[in-house]
Amino acid sequence: MDADGLCEALRRNEVLVEVLRRAEVLGLPDWYLTAGCVFQTVWNVVTGRPPTEGIRDYDLFYFDAADLGWDAEDEVIRAGARVFADLPVVVEIRNEARVHLWYEDRFGVPCPPHTSTEAAIDSFASTTCCVGVRLDGDRWHVYAPHGLDDVAGLVVRPNPVLAPRAVYETKTRRWQEQWPALTVLPWST
Template sequence: MDEDALREVLTRNEVLLEVLRRAERLGLPDWYLTAGCVFQTVWNVVTGRPPAEGIRDYDLFYFDGSDLGWDAEDEVIRNGARVFGDLPAVVEIRNEARVHLWYEDRFGVPCPPHTSTEAAIDSFAATTCCVGVRLEGERWHVYAPHGLDDVFTLVVRPNPVLAPREVYETKTRRWSEQWPALTVLPWST
């Protein structure tokens, strides 16, 4: 599959499209809408479901290494709440330059500092999840380092770069319940 097919499918999710349009207003550096809202929209469309069904939140990642303090990120989150507050979805905004500060406490393994939003996307628990999109005016920018074939063919492939096996297995159990047509490949030992 190619980027044109991805754009065509993603535009069917009106919430996702509106988040993309509004995100540009925030002026965030190196931003992407990423994770579940992207690949789950594809899974919904491929399996004949409403495009936004079961999507828990819309992850908006950006990278700003100029201020790693919580207050700077919180200001962006509060501004995002004003921009996205009337949408029927939760938009989770996170500065990927700060992930290494909290990751080990949450997941039990250290995370080296990311160097970009793309580097953060590269570390998702499954390669299938490693997709980010953004709008620059009317131009779509797609980041998909592992391609899009697995996303469209419902194959979930582990990515042992950072996330522990337990994270992958927990996520894939939940996803398999919602999308039983998924082919979940086992974690490599």
């Protein structure tokens, strides 16, 4: 699968496209819609399911190192809540410049400060998840440092850059229940 094929699959998820269109109006720096809503839409399309099936939330990442305080991020989250209020999904908005401030408390391992939204996407538990998209008008921007073959091929590959093994294994168990056709590669020791 190439970037055009990805965008074609994602266009079938009308909710995802609407989140992308509305995200533009927030004017967030270095933003991407990423994680499950992207690769799970592809999995649904490839396996003949409704495009939104099994997607828990829509992750909107941005990067703003100018103010690392919670209040600045919370202001963006509240603005997003207004923009996405009438959509039938949860849109999780996070400033990836702040992740290092809370990551260890949540996941048990330290996270060095990210330098961009792309760096944050690079650190997902699976390389298959390392995909982000955004719209600039009608122009799609795709970030996929590991390519898209695993996404389209239903292969989940570990990415031991940051996330602990337990995170990978917990996520892949849930994903295999929802998408049994997945091939989950074991965590490398």
